[in-house]
Amino acid sequence: MKKLSELGEREAIRLISDILSKGDVAVGIGDDCAAFEFGEEYLLVTTDMISQKTHIPKEMTPFQLGWFIVAINLSDIAAKGGGPLGLVLSFGLPKETSETFLKELTKGANTCATKFDTSIVGGDMKESDDITICGTAIGVVKKEEFMPRIGTNPGDVIAVTGTLGKAGAGLYNLKNKILDNDISKALLEPTPKLKEGKTLARQKCVTSCMDISDGLSSSLYQLQELNNVGFEIDLTSIPISSELIQLHREQSGLDIYNIALHFGGDYELLVTIPAHKFEKAKGTLKKNGTDLMAIGKVTKKKEIIINDGKVKKILENKGYEHFTSRAF
Amino acid sequence: MKKLSELGEREAIRLISDILSKGDVAVGIGDDCAAFEFGEEYLLVTTDMISQKTHIPKEMTPFQLGWFIVAINLSDIAAKGGGPLGLVLSFGLPKETSETFLKELTKGANTCATKFDTSIVGGDMKESDDITICGTAIGVVKKEEFMPRIGTNPGDVIAVTGTLGKAGAGLYNLKNKILDNDISKALLEPTPKLKEGKTLARQKCVTSCMDISDGLSSSLYQLQELNNVGFEIDLTSIPISSELIQLHREQSGLDIYNIALHFGGDYELLVTIPAHKFEKAKGTLKKNGTDLMAIGKVTKKKEIIINDGKVKKILENKGYEHFTSRAF
Numbered sequence: 001m002k003k004l005s006e007l008g009e010r011e012a013i014r015l016i017s018d019i020l021s022k023g024d025v026a027v028g029i030g031d032d033c034a035a036f037e038f039g040e041e042y043l044l045v046t047t048d049m050i051s052q053k054t055h056i057p058k059e060m061t062p063f064q065l066g067w068f069i070v071a072i073n074l075s076d077i078a079a080k081g082g083g084p085l086g087l088v089l090s091f092g093l094p095k096e097t098s099e100t101f102l103k104e105l106t107k108g109a110n111t112c113a114t115k116f117d118t119s120i121v122g123g124d125m126k127e128s129d130d131i132t133i134c135g136t137a138i139g140v141v142k143k144e145e146f147m148p149r150i151g152t153n154p155g156d157v158i159a160v161t162g163t164l165g166k167a168g169a170g171l172y173n174l175k176n177k178i179l180d181n182d183i184s185k186a187l188l189e190p191t192p193k194l195k196e197g198k199t200l201a202r203q204k205c206v207t208s209c210m211d212i213s214d215g216l217s218s219s220l221y222q223l224q225e226l227n228n229v230g231f232e233i234d235l236t237s238i239p240i241s242s243e244l245i246q247l248h249r250e251q252s253g254l255d256i257y258n259i260a261l262h263f264g265g266d267y268e269l270l271v272t273i274p275a276h277k278f279e280k281a282k283g284t285l286k287k288n289g290t291d292l293m294a295i296g297k298v299t300k301k302k303e304i305i306i307n308d309g310k311v312k313k314i315l316e317n318k319g320y321e322h323f324t325s326r327a328f
Numbered sequence: 329m330k331k332l333s334e335l336g337e338r339e340a341i342r343l344i345s346d347i348l349s350k351g352d353v354a355v356g357i358g359d360d361c362a363a364f365e366f367g368e369e370y371l372l373v374t375t376d377m378i379s380q381k382t383h384i385p386k387e388m389t390p391f392q393l394g395w396f397i398v399a400i401n402l403s404d405i406a407a408k409g410g411g412p413l414g415l416v417l418s419f420g421l422p423k424e425t426s427e428t429f430l431k432e433l434t435k436g437a438n439t440c441a442t443k444f445d446t447s448i449v450g451g452d453m454k455e456s457d458d459i460t461i462c463g464t465a466i467g468v469v470k471k472e473e474f475m476p477r478i479g480t481n482p483g484d485v486i487a488v489t490g491t492l493g494k495a496g497a498g499l500y501n502l503k504n505k506i507l508d509n510d511i512s513k514a515l516l517e518p519t520p521k522l523k524e525g526k527t528l529a530r531q532k533c534v535t536s537c538m539d540i541s542d543g544l545s546s547s548l549y550q551l552q553e554l555n556n557v558g559f560e561i562d563l564t565s566i567p568i569s570s571e572l573i574q575l576h577r578e579q580s581g582l583d584i585y586n587i588a589l590h591f592g593g594d595y596e597l598l599v600t601i602p603a604h605k606f607e608k609a610k611g612t613l614k615k616n617g618t619d620l621m622a623i624g625k626v627t628k629k630k631e632i633i634i635n636d637g638k639v640k641k642i643l644e645n646k647g648y649e650h651f652t653s654r655a656f
Contacts, residue, residue, distance in 0.1 A: 004430065004455075005423040012430060012453060019434045023414055023447025034449035036413055036466070039367065045449065047464055049418035051456040085364055086351055090377035090462045095333040102332065102340060106347045119351025121362035121373065124462075125340060127332075128379040134418045134452075134462035136375055138364070 031149045032076040042146050044139040046076035052131035059174050062101045064188040066108025073137035074192035075267045079211040081201025082141035084118035089135050092128030145201040147209035152227045152272035156298040160268050161196045165244035167265030178250045183243040190267040196290045205277040215264040221317040233296035235308040262318050359477045360404040370474050372467040374404035380459035387502050390429045392516040394436025401465035402520035403595045407539040409529025410469035412446035417463050420456030473529035475537035480555045480600035484626040488596050489524045493572035495593030506578045511571040518595040524618045533605040543592040549645040561624035563636040590646050
């Protein structure tokens with residue numbers, strides 16, 4: 001009988017999915033959120049758990065921990081084009097946790113929620129050995145604006161919002177202290193792309209969407225498998241974050257494309273859009289202050305090719321394990 | 329600066345509640361569920377977390393653990409008169425967890441969900457040192473059928489569904505092995521009172537309601553504080569479970585009223601109903617196969633009196649710490 005470490009997370013999720021009865025749900029396991037029919041809207045539900053020993057860098061403050069659990073749940077609502085109704089949080093905390101820690105944790109969660117026009121509406125608190133925080137976000141989206149994970153076709157453009165490598169640069173700098181200035185904010189206080197998700201959703205042009213919490217390569221492989229297509233990614237089109245470029249100036253041996261391709265935690269949106277609708281979508285997002293960068297195209301052949309301008313090869317699937325979030 | 333162990337859970341929840349911004353929510357922190365306005369209905373959301381080292385007896389099987397996390401969340405939906413739409417679950421599991429454990433955990437959760445006509449629609453899985461399971465249930469209730477925690481008045485009857493002491497008897501027997509037969513099922517596989525909650529809600533006679541997850545005395549003190557009233561409880565009216573009576577036959581020194589009053593984990597409903605509506609409500613519930621037992625009355629004076637037929641005294645507030653659930 002296998003252990004989880006041998007089984008692997010993907011196989012474990014398949015095992016869970018095979019056991020669970022399919023309920024009366026419009027979108028179930030395998031998307032960023034579950035979606036229930038609710039009149040003309042979908043009700044979105046998503047949950048994420050983090051625990052200190054395995055997912056939280058020691059430099060993360062309690063305020064940032066609270067911010068983080070709210071932000072990563074809102075990111076899943078953003079990826080479906082939805083707006084949040086509210087969140088519930090469960091805190092598993094050791095007895096010796098200080099009052100200050102609890103206050104800062106709560107302030108961080110509340111600050112992130114109010115920043116994105118939502119609130120923490122309830123929760124639970126339990127004694128536990130390890131700090132474990134679980135959040136659930138509830139949201140709504142008009143049915144015709146819902147951005148599913150499944151729906152792309154060969155010929156679509158594949159694109160990302162914002163830039164990649166912010167979180168990777170943040171962790172690299174926390175560990176190696178290359179830069180004096182603080183570039184870890186994107187890692188420790190990520191921004192859920194709710195405005196960007198909503199702007200894209202309203203245009204009704206997105207054929208598939210997910211957030212890039214697990215890293216670009218891992219996300220591409222998940223989307224590719226679900227949609228039964230392939231991707232050809234143009235390496236030099238990947239928008240590299242200014243933080244990563246700063247780091248690279250100090251340490252020229254740093255493989256910035258490796259970080260931008262494989263490191264998780266950026267919480268940008270990965271979208272596919274029919275080619276003839278792409279420029280308009282990009283322009284509309286730009287007016288709202290965000291870049292949408294085409295990084296390649298959807299292909300028929302079920303493989304993911306990375307093209308560096310000289311050589312085409314198969315993209316490796318190696319999402320980092322930091323902050324991995326594997327929704328089932 | 330205090331630690332959580334010095335602060336106490338009640339004070340910690342107050343601290344959290346003071347920090348959180350009040351969102352656009354019909355019912356927020358302090359009830360069994362949060363409730364959002366959703367057309368003619370309320371959308372109910374509740375979350376509960378359990379962790380192995382501090383909340384789960386070693387005799388609980390993985391199947392029962394899965395059942396338990398679903399049941400205790402559904403119990404909160406039941407206490408508001410709602411019906412469940414679905415649940416999301418987060419599993420924090422150690423690397424060395426076996427495939428069998430994961431399968432049984434999932435089967436238990438799925439069996440409980442399908443038994444109560446709902447389903448697990450999504451979740452999250454993370455590596456953690458300790459087994460920590462968090463569930464969130466979503467439900468709906470017609471606005472006019474919602475049973476709040478706040479709303480009772482002096483003169484109301486206070487009553488409980490079913491019997492008390494089932495979970496206490498189960499744990500006592502697990503620890504002391506008095507009876508050969510298995511009386512621990514009510515402890516390890518509790519039944520959420522969804523049918524009972526719905527039946528009561530439809531009669532629109534309930535002025536306040538909560539589940540008795542924390543034990544009767546603790547629940548009475550919570551309800552008393554929220555409603556700014558008092559209670560006079562008739563000790564001999566408390567419906568004692570057959571399991572506890574069986575135990576008492578074997579061990580006559582056992583203080584059954586102490587267990588029935590203070591031990592948590594029974595997941596019955598504690599309700600207040602205007603005196604002139606009580607008999608009809610009781611009769612309707614009886615037709616549906618459940619007893620509703622009046623255990624006392626709501627009083628003006630802000631204290632909780634226990635009357636054993638001879639002496640009236642102040643009821644102690646001492647909920648056991650097993651399976652405590654302190655929603656904030």
